[in-house]
Amino acid sequence: METLNERAGFLCNHEVLQILREQRDERASRIKELQRARKNGPRKEEFGTRDEIERIQPQDLHTVTFEALRYLEESVHPMRRQTTASVSKLLDELEELDLTKAERLQLVNLAPTTAVELHVCIEDITERFDEAGQERLLQLVKEHLGAEDAATAATKQAEEERIVAAAMEVDEPAQQEVDEREAEALMDDNALIDEGYAGRGDQYENDIDETAEPAE
Incomplete structure (x- = not known):
């Protein structure tokens, strides 16, 4: 300088x-x-x-x-x-x-x-x-x-x-504001993951029920 x-x-x-x-x-x-x-x-x-x-x-x-x-x-x-x-x-x-x-x-x-x-x-x-x-x-x-x-x-x-x-x-x-928005986004992502696992669980139960039915 x-x-x-x-x-x-x-x-x-x-x-x-x-x-x-x-x-x-x-x-x-x-x-x-x-x-x-x-x-x-x-x-x-x-x-x-x-x-x-x-x-x-x-x-x-x-x-x-x-x-x-x-x-x-x-x-x-x-x-x-x-x-x-x-x-x-x-x-x-x-x-x-x-x-x-x-x-x-x-x-x-x-x-x-x-x-x-x-x-x-x-x-x-x-x-x-x-x-x-x-x-x-x-x-x-x-x-x-x-x-x-x-x-x-x-x-x-x-x-x-x-x-x-x-x-x-x-x-x-604005650090606090950024953290809050990131936290909200993380909660949304977790909710989507939980929803996906819940759907997969229902599908597994249906598959098990179909497999467990006795053959005629």
């Missing part, structure tokens, strides 16, 4: 979180479509469908996505309080200041609330920003990323519930 473009662009953690959610939901939607199509399909397509599900979402990809989402959505991270609009507004404000792209990215990802945290985000901050400038940076971060209103909290809870539901559904992609 060759990396054609090592750094096509910068993404903040909030953008990474959004992309992971979108990709997860897209894969889950494609898997559901396959499952619905298979319900009315012939049995010979079942194993091909399982291979297709594994191709859409390999187990290692599912695990990495699930762990990354769980990490980014932990309460200790500021992404829980961020929206696309708030991040965009903050970046617009920061572009007017003497900051590099990496420093603006750090301010969004870490959302500092104290001067100590601000020093982690900006190199040589004391030489580039006086106390008033540092206070302005903290105020901008607080204004755009510091509040978590009721709507954001509701969205967060809904997203958590959706993650749990998606994880439970995709972990065993």
